[in-house]
Structure formats: C-alpha cells, structure tokens
Amino acid sequence: MENSKFLIIGRNIAIMILVFGIVIFRKDNVDAYAVILMLLYIINNQVRFFIFNKKKFIVIGSIILELILSYVCYKNYGGIGFFYFFITVLDGAFLLKGILSYIINGVTISIMVFVINNASISEIISSVSALIILIVSSTYIKEENNRKINAENLYDKLRISEEKLKKANKDLEAYANSIEELTLLRERNRISREIHDSVGHNLSTIMIQLGAVEKIAKQDGEVAAGIASNLREYAKNSLQEVRDAVRQLKPEEYEKYAGILAVEELIKNFTKLTGVDVRLGFTKEKWTLNTDQSFVIYRVVQEFLSNSLRHGQANRVNIFMTFNKDNLIITMKDNGDGTDKVIKGVGLTSIYERVNELGGRVQYNSKKNEGFFLKVVLNRKDMKVKNEIYEINR
Numbered sequence: 001m002e003n004s005k006f007l008i009i010g011r012n013i014a015i016m017i018l019v020f021g022i023v024i025f026r027k028d029n030v031d032a033y034a035v036i037l038m039l040l041y042i043i044n045n046q047v048r049f050f051i052f053n054k055k056k057f058i059v060i061g062s063i064i065l066e067l068i069l070s071y072v073c074y075k076n077y078g079g080i081g082f083f084y085f086f087i088t089v090l091d092g093a094f095l096l097k098g099i100l101s102y103i104i105n106g107v108t109i110s111i112m113v114f115v116i117n118n119a120s121i122s123e124i125i126s127s128v129s130a131l132i133i134l135i136v137s138s139t140y141i142k143e144e145n146n147r148k149i150n151a152e153n154l155y156d157k158l159r160i161s162e163e164k165l166k167k168a169n170k171d172l173e174a175y176a177n178s179i180e181e182l183t184l185l186r187e188r189n190r191i192s193r194e195i196h197d198s199v200g201h202n203l204s205t206i207m208i209q210l211g212a213v214e215k216i217a218k219q220d221g222e223v224a225a226g227i228a229s230n231l232r233e234y235a236k237n238s239l240q241e242v243r244d245a246v247r248q249l250k251p252e253e254y255e256k257y258a259g260i261l262a263v264e265e266l267i268k269n270f271t272k273l274t275g276v277d278v279r280l281g282f283t284k285e286k287w288t289l290n291t292d293q294s295f296v297i298y299r300v301v302q303e304f305l306s307n308s309l310r311h312g313q314a315n316r317v318n319i320f321m322t323f324n325k326d327n328l329i330i331t332m333k334d335n336g337d338g339t340d341k342v343i344k345g346v347g348l349t350s351i352y353e354r355v356n357e358l359g360g361r362v363q364y365n366s367k368k369n370e371g372f373f374l375k376v377v378l379n380r381k382d383m384k385v386k387n388e389i390y391e392i393n394r
Helices: 004-025 032-050 056-077 081-095 098-115 121-217 221-249 254-274 291-310 346-357 380-393
Strands: 277-282 316-323 327-334 361-366 372-379
Touching: 004 032, 004 081, 032 056, 032 081, 056 081, 056 098, 081 098, 081 121, 098 121, 254 277, 254 291, 254 316, 291 316, 291 327, 291 346, 291 372, 346 361, 346 372
Parallel strands: 277 316
Antiparallel strands: 316 327, 327 372, 361 372
C-alpha cells in the first residue's frame, strides 16, 4: 500500500482525537452503546484500509457505513465533528480514483455540513475548508506518488531492456566472431584447393620430367639438355601461375587499407582489454602505405594509447588520419590528467625516432586536466619515394 505510513499515522491520530473528544465533552453520556458504535466505526475503517483497499465497491460501501456511524455517533455523543469525517476523506482520496474519489469526498463534505449544522458559521466554514485542503493535499500526494511509481517502473523496464540489449550485443558479437572464423576456414579451404590443383599439379609434372632427364642424361646429353630447357620454361610458367594466384587471393585495395586495418585491430583489442573508448576516423581519400610506413604508424598509435592509459588515466581517445594533397596528418587526443610540463621519456623519444625515419614531424601539447595532444605529419613526396624504393627492393 503506497503512502501507508502517512495514512496509518494520520488515521490513528484522528481516531484518538475523536475518542478523546467524546470522552472529554460527553463523558457522562458515554455508555455501552457508545462504545459499541465507536468500535464498529474503528473496525470498519481499519478493515477497509488494511484488507479491502483494492476492492472499489467494498471501499464505497464501507465509506457509506462510516458516514452513517458518524452521523449517529455525533448526534448522540457529540465530539469534534471534523474528525468524524477526517478518515473518510483521507480514504476517499487515496483508495478511490478519478471522478469517483471527488464524488465520495463531495458527499462526505455535504453530510458533514448537515451533521454539524447546529455549530457556528465560522466552525462550519473552518471544518469545510480543512477538509477541502485535506482532499487537495491528499490527491496531490497520491498523484506524485503514482508518477514516482510510474517513473520507477519505466526505469526498471529500461534497465531490463538495457540488459537484454547487452546480452543481444554479446550474442551478436559471438555470432560475428563465429561467422568470421567460418569465413576464414572456408577461405583457407579454397586456398588449399587452389594450391593443390595448381601448384601441386605443376610440381608433380616437374618431378616426373626431372626423373626422365635423369635417365636420358646417361644415354644422350643433348636430348636431356632439351628436356631440361623445356622444364625450365615450364617451371617459369608455373611460377607465374603461382604469382597470379597470389594476386587474385590478395585484394587489390589491401595494401591501401592495410595500415588502417592494422590500427583498427589494435584499437579493438586495446578497448576490449582496458575499457578505454577509442574513436578512429579518417578521410575518404587514402594513400597506399608500404609495410614500413604502416608499421611506424601502428607503433606510434600503440605508444600513444599506452601512455594515455598509463600516465594520463584517460578513458577516451580520439584519433583521426587526414590524407590531404601533400601530407598525411595523424592527430591523437585523450581526456587524461594532462600535465603543464611534458617530460620527453622513452615513449615520446621512440615516436620521434620512428617518424623521423619517414621524414615526418611530431608536435605535442598538454595542460593540466586537459589531456594530451599529439600530431604526426608525414610528407607525401617523401613517402612516395620510400614506396618506390620499397617496390624495387621487393
């Protein structure tokens, strides 16, 4: 029962005042009949409140009975008229809803005016005003309590929905991982079949030809030389088939995105292990990065994330890679503790050295309670030259 503490205290105080009023003002007139009526009055409203508070029609019947008992008791034994109807109004406001509550309380006020009609005008007005104030305040308390309960129920539903979403997210993640693993297994199986059908067949042919060369060479060297020449050409063609197969297996855009994919994987694992929220963004236009360049960028991001957590106690990091006409600009910002005096330790020194190897520049800035900012600029021309050198060496 909502507001039960307030209602129990209020009704018990009203009953006590009502009984004391009868005893004090009409103590010579109190008899066994009066005691029985008061007991009926008390039992009726207590049973109504504690047992039948959810049953609308029983509550209405009990209130009507209480109004009759109030009328009889007041006419025969007097007392303070206001407190005869105090509990009735209280229950009418809290136990009934909507228009029915206002009707019952309106009838109660009308009956009270009829019962205490011998009192002075000021007493009648004050009693009616007090009951109206009680009705308004009780209705307001009930509505506020209902809104609170509705808000709590809504919160519980949202919490349950959140838990379901978390569970669904975990299930979806597990499903995605299983699909990824299954796709990987299928791709491995396809590659295995390609190797068996292409490379395996070619190697078997070469082995047979080599066996023939070995036998013929003992009898006729010129014939063996011819077979060996044909075998060399066949091996060359087989090698070209292997290279073509590798190119088909390797996506054309892989090298272009390899560096970013590596950084994304790094961020994914870092977030999973530490709980730090890391956001990665990049421009639509991208350049092709070779292995050395991708490795340097990977290490720079890795070092920044490590320092953000270890030194800055950050819980959010933003990383953005801008591929413009002349430069690749990587900006990294965390929300860690920050510092007014940055000491260039092993981490920053490592970043400087790695970026300098690519002909790039490093800038950083930090303030107390404002996190740490790091900017890496790599020149596109320098990277293009290094790419060309890398391709030649490869």
